[in-house]
Amino acid sequence: MAQTVIDTANHIAAYAAKAARVQVVAAYPITPQTSIVEKIADLVESGEFDAEYIRVESEHSAIAACIGAAAAGVRTFTATAAHGLVLMHEPLHWASGSRLPIVMPVVNRSLGPGWNIWADYTDSMSQRDTGWIQFYCADNQEVFDTIIQAYKLCEDGRVLLPTMICLEAFILSHTYMPVKIPDQEKIDRYLPRYDPKWSLDVTNPLSHANIVSPDWYMEFRFMMHEAMENAKQLIPKIDKDYGNRFGFEYGGLVQKYNCKDADIILLTMGTMGSEAKIAVDNLRREGFNVGSARIRVFRPFPKEEIRKLAENTQMFAIVDRGISFGMEGFLAEETKASLCNQKDQPLIAGFIAGLGGRDVSFRTIEEIVRKSAKWMQNGRIEKETTWVDLRE
Amino acid sequence: MESENTMESIKGLSREEYLLKGHIACAGCGPAIALRLLFKALGNKVILVVPACCSSVIPGPYPHTSFAVPVQNVIFEATGATASGVVAALRRRGVDDVTVVGWAGDGGTFDIGIQALSGAAERETNFIYICYDNEAYGNTGVQRSGATPYGAWTTTTPTGKRERKKDMAFIMAAHRIPYIATACPSYPMDFVSKLRKAKRMEGMSFIHLLAPCPTGWRYDISKTVEIGRLAVQTGVWALFEIELGKFKLNPPSNQLLEKAKRKPVKEYLALQGRFRNLTNDDIEQKQIWVDKDWERYYDLASNKSL
Numbered sequence: 221m222a223q224t225v226i227d228t229a230n231h232i233a234a235y236a237a238k239a240a241r242v243q244v245v246a247a248y249p250i251t252p253q254t255s256i257v258e259k260i261a262d263l264v265e266s267g268e269f270d271a272e273y274i275r276v277e278s279e280h281s282a283i284a285a286c287i288g289a290a291a292a293g294v295r296t297f298t299a300t301a302a303h304g305l306v307l308m309h310e311p312l313h314w315a316s317g318s319r320l321p322i323v324m325p326v327v328n329r330s331l332g333p334g335w336n337i338w339a340d341y342t343d344s345m346s347q348r349d350t351g352w353i354q355f356y357c358a359d360n361q362e363v364f365d366t367i368i369q370a371y372k373l374c375e376d377g378r379v380l381l382p383t384m385i386c387l388e389a390f391i392l393s394h395t396y397m398p399v400k401i402p403d404q405e406k407i408d409r410y411l412p413r414y415d416p417k418w419s420l421d422v423t424n425p426l427s428h429a430n431i432v433s434p435d436w437y438m439e440f441r442f443m444m445h446e447a448m449e450n451a452k453q454l455i456p457k458i459d460k461d462y463g464n465r466f467g468f469e470y471g472g473l474v475q476k477y478n479c480k481d482a483d484i485i486l487l488t489m490g491t492m493g494s495e496a497k498i499a500v501d502n503l504r505r506e507g508f509n510v511g512s513a514r515i516r517v518f519r520p521f522p523k524e525e526i527r528k529l530a531e532n533t534q535m536f537a538i539v540d541r542g543i544s545f546g547m548e549g550f551l552a553e554e555t556k557a558s559l560c561n562q563k564d565q566p567l568i569a570g571f572i573a574g575l576g577g578r579d580v581s582f583r584t585i586e587e588i589v590r591k592s593a594k595w596m597q598n599g600r601i602e603k604e605t606t607w608v609d610l611r612e
Numbered sequence: 613m614e615s616e617n618t619m620e621s622i623k624g625l626s627r628e629e630y631l632l633k634g635h636i637a638c639a640g641c642g643p644a645i646a647l648r649l650l651f652k653a654l655g656n657k658v659i660l661v662v663p664a665c666c667s668s669v670i671p672g673p674y675p676h677t678s679f680a681v682p683v684q685n686v687i688f689e690a691t692g693a694t695a696s697g698v699v700a701a702l703r704r705r706g707v708d709d710v711t712v713v714g715w716a717g718d719g720g721t722f723d724i725g726i727q728a729l730s731g732a733a734e735r736e737t738n739f740i741y742i743c744y745d746n747e748a749y750g751n752t753g754v755q756r757s758g759a760t761p762y763g764a765w766t767t768t769t770p771t772g773k774r775e776r777k778k779d780m781a782f783i784m785a786a787h788r789i790p791y792i793a794t795a796c797p798s799y800p801m802d803f804v805s806k807l808r809k810a811k812r813m814e815g816m817s818f819i820h821l822l823a824p825c826p827t828g829w830r831y832d833i834s835k836t837v838e839i840g841r842l843a844v845q846t847g848v849w850a851l852f853e854i855e856l857g858k859f860k861l862n863p864p865s866n867q868l869l870e871k872a873k874r875k876p877v878k879e880y881l882a883l884q885g886r887f888r889n890l891t892n893d894d895i896e897q898k899q900i901w902v903d904k905d906w907e908r909y910y911d912l913a914s915n916k917s918l
Contacts, residue, residue, distance in 0.1 A: 272700035277731030281693030288697025427677040
């Protein structure tokens, strides 16, 4: 029997690592990820979770240890946030370039200064070019399911790239929600033991990650790009299959809600997507023809789905919990780039909201839609990027 | 003690070569000699973790390698951490007949890698960490490191370094790991016996290997072994072990406690272009520091424990 637990996303992430039968965990505490590493310690020391647990001395060493363990042929797990994630920047590249299927929850938190421990996507967005697959979750159930799915995906020989499971600080990390945890037997059938094609093995000595001259380097990078494209094909299939087995499905790359006939489509990520659904329901009652598309996977970026959505709508209102200084929100950038050279593009308005944990509720999103609707009626965007709830 | 009793001649070493022909180390490379000895001492049931250093270049570029054992190359500062991951994975897989060896230069050990190394030591990780110390960032063309000795020319200390070298073996001793040793490829059987002891040791072993480098030290490529011998004979480099907290000088260093038995430091310095700009005062100062080190070795050797 599946078991329903009421717990925080951080504890759920630890349960997911256990359910995935992770063999080596290496992790370092950082607010607001800390309760993941604490829960794993409890589970390992009580014997419930049979894993090696390396309590490293930094996030840099956490991922570097996972690189060694994954290369030596076992399933690995770590977790981090904010400054810990950006400290990992160099080994993140090393992990993906080494084609090691490490899975890592990232509890999205702002970067200092000033010190701020609340939700913000700038940490993981600034790692988007590291060659890691990036999922963004909207609730605790999705955190559990996506961690399990992530191993299925990234251990696939067509992919072999590490994966981040992004979840917002406190909004998910410390919030209790009911989560269904499937039977271990069913998970084991779905996710067999990690059996890599190659590993550090004295009977078949290979040199991993050694020098590559200009004569070969591009080919290796192209293979990584191909692997991302393969992941894009596999994610919807894995999501569907997982849904059939365990009852939860998330729309593959993009979770769409009332998009079919919508004049305005909200593009959001993470928990803002949950708020967007409430806003859509409320606004539809007021007569606004609005829908919501929650981008669940940021790398690989679902540009084909974005194009499909763009074909049948008048306007995208894009809400970003992060800013690329001197440009605009990350999702707005990627969406516009996806639509380049496409005919009949919708109007696009970008909104920066919720930085450093400022609340983005359904009411915030309703205001965004009302403003967008006005601009749509005028046929003109007054402001390319609007900072929401900003003291000016 | 075991190391003397099982001391064998170099002719008795395995004839197998796991550092294969075609490697691209400089002529006269001290670390390359040491690598060959390492494999001969430990055999091929070894997994090497190698950060950015000369040894990430020595095996040659993809699709070739001259290391006949599995190698995990890692980023510069991560040897201790990545080796920890490999050790944990092997334990998880039930593999108990493979030795994990971190093989890092002095930059990757003294400087950028000291945090990961310290963490691995504190966690009592069961592996051998070897710092092959050529006293500069050799791979990038000889820049100063925390291991560069006082007075040495490097490209970032063109008039000679003004600070002294860290005492890495004693930094590791402060971690209370079970086995610490110094070595030099000019004394191959000393190095081999220390490697074998390290392999048997439960927990972490640290071997600090002085590895002369003709390119960085500015001496003739034929003189690598001679320079290493002079380092030991002058007392600039002492061969010792700290086993379970007990300090012991090894031959021939154990014969050099009396100052009169040691050659003057300037004989070692004179052969190397990197010390060309030392003044007489500098040389005298270096001699004083070496003599002070030996006073400490004398105390440690008499008291036996740290």
